[in-house]
Amino acid sequence: MKQCETKELFAYWAQVKGGRRAPERFDIDPAAIRPLLGDTFIIQLDGDTEYAIRLSGGRFNALWLQDRKGDSFIELWRRSDRQIVRDALGAVVDEAAPVVAGVRARPLELHLSSIDFEMLLLPLRHLGRTHSRVMGSLAPANGRGWVGFAPAQQLELLSFRTIRIEDEIASVGNLEAIGRRPAQFRPKLIVYDGGKTSSS
Numbered sequence: 001m002k003q004c005e006t007k008e009l010f011a012y013w014a015q016v017k018g019g020r021r022a023p024e025r026f027d028i029d030p031a032a033i034r035p036l037l038g039d040t041f042i043i044q045l046d047g048d049t050e051y052a053i054r055l056s057g058g059r060f061n062a063l064w065l066q067d068r069k070g071d072s073f074i075e076l077w078r079r080s081d082r083q084i085v086r087d088a089l090g091a092v093v094d095e096a097a098p099v100v101a102g103v104r105a106r107p108l109e110l111h112l113s114s115i116d117f118e119m120l121l122l123p124l125r126h127l128g129r130t131h132s133r134v135m136g137s138l139a140p141a142n143g144r145g146w147v148g149f150a151p152a153q154q155l156e157l158l159s160f161r162t163i164r165i166e167d168e169i170a171s172v173g174n175l176e177a178i179g180r181r182p183a184q185f186r187p188k189l190i191v192y193d194g195g196k197t198s199s200s
Contacts, residue, residue: 001100001163003118005139009036010098013122013135014165021096022123025133036137042124043073043089043134050074051089051134060138062148063105081157088121088160093131096123098165102158103138107150116141116158 016023038059043051050072088099103117126132
């Protein structure tokens with residue numbers, strides 16, 4: 001993990017998890033990760049192989065200039081990457097193993113440059129069920145550029161690996177200190193075109 005936002009979310013998840021393989025969905029306190037919420041999402045696995053997005057943050061939605069809640073997480077990706085993304089989600093829920101991935105987003109407006117992201121996928125239990133929820137985040141690695149001004153094409157998966165939890169905890173340092181540290185960015189107001197128009 002390289003991005004500050006990714007490390008912050010992982011540290012909080014690991015702290016809440018304690019000695020369990022994964023925390024319960026309702027153990028996650030949004031107030032404790034408020035600066036990170038814009039980049040986060042939760043995927044629902046209730047028998048749906050397309051993995052519906054149950055919750056999605058504002059900065060995550062801004063990548064496509066639309067609310068992605070209720071959409072298929074798998075369909076956000078290029079067709080050639082979809083089975084690999086399913087495999088990554090399978091590793092998260094089957095092995096309770098977090099996954100970190102490199103992701104590239106290209107804008108529909110081809111004169112704009114691509115943006116790379118670091119994605120984190122974390123297992124959650126829901127009402128005791130292990131194959132139920134995945135919490136994730138999508139943190140930019142090279143600035144937000146056109147995000148919020150132009151919609152993205154389908155995402156491109158560059159790489160992914162499962163995380164050895166003990167190794168990552170050792171590398172990010174003191175979890176309580178990280179959990180209390182303010183995130184290294186400020187939230188931005190994003191205004192979308194549309195809505196009501198006046199009639200003449």
